[in-house]
Amino acid sequence: xxxxxVMPDRTYNVLFLCTGNSCRSIIAECLxxxxxxxxxxxxSAGSHPAGRVNPSxxxxxxxxxxxxDGLRSKSWDEFEAANAxxxxxxxxxxxxxxxxxxxxxxxxPVSAHWGLADPALFIGNGEETAVVFDATLNHLERLxxxxxxxxxxxxxxxxxxxxxxxxxx
Numbered sequence: 001x002x003x004x005x006v007m008p009d010r011t012y013n014v015l016f017l018c019t020g021n022s023c024r025s026i027i028a029e030c031l032x033x034x035x036x037x038x039x040x041x042x043x044s045a046g047s048h049p050a051g052r053v054n055p056s057x058x059x060x061x062x063x064x065x066x067x068x069d070g071l072r073s074k075s076w077d078e079f080e081a082a083n084a085x086x087x088x089x090x091x092x093x094x095x096x097x098x099x100x101x102x103x104x105x106x107x108x109p110v111s112a113h114w115g116l117a118d119p120a121l122f123i124g125n126g127e128e129t130a131v132v133f134d135a136t137l138n139h140l141e142r143l144x145x146x147x148x149x150x151x152x153x154x155x156x157x158x159x160x161x162x163x164x165x166x167x168x169x
Contacts, residue, residue, distance in 0.1 A: 029043055
């Protein structure tokens with residue numbers, strides 16, 4: 001079997017949602033785009049975007065060798081537009097966004113919730129803050145690797161949510 005024969009015939013789009021779109025969803029977008037290669041395209045957005053990416057999130061990504069160019073805080077309104085990519089999976093990564101009334105997404109994507117603590121709420125010195133952001137990045141990386149290991153035909157909210165139980169923080 002050649003590499004070409006196992007490549008998907010299309011790219012699967014995944015949208016990570018958070019309220020502020022400054023930390024967790026941004027990190028998840030970046031990770032999926034690096035780890036998913038040509039099979040998956042990550043996006044992120046917020047219901048009430050902060051308007052900037054948290055500098056500690058950028059540092060955590062850069063310290064691990066993940067590119068942070070082009071990352072920006074944006075509204076989920078961008079993904080409601082007629083020319084927006086159609087999502088296959090939508091994952092909320094914060095409890096606030098999970099409880100909000102989300103837009104109706106075209107294409108009936110699989111939806112799941114990965115409730116992670118907001119590292120931006122941590123109060124501490126620079127070194128302590130870096131540890132908290134690194135832990136968030138590590139947790140999201142384990143979840144995303146678990147997601148990428150799931151065959152597409154097994155995607156369901158239940159399967160994606162179960163990753164939280166098998167991928168410790």
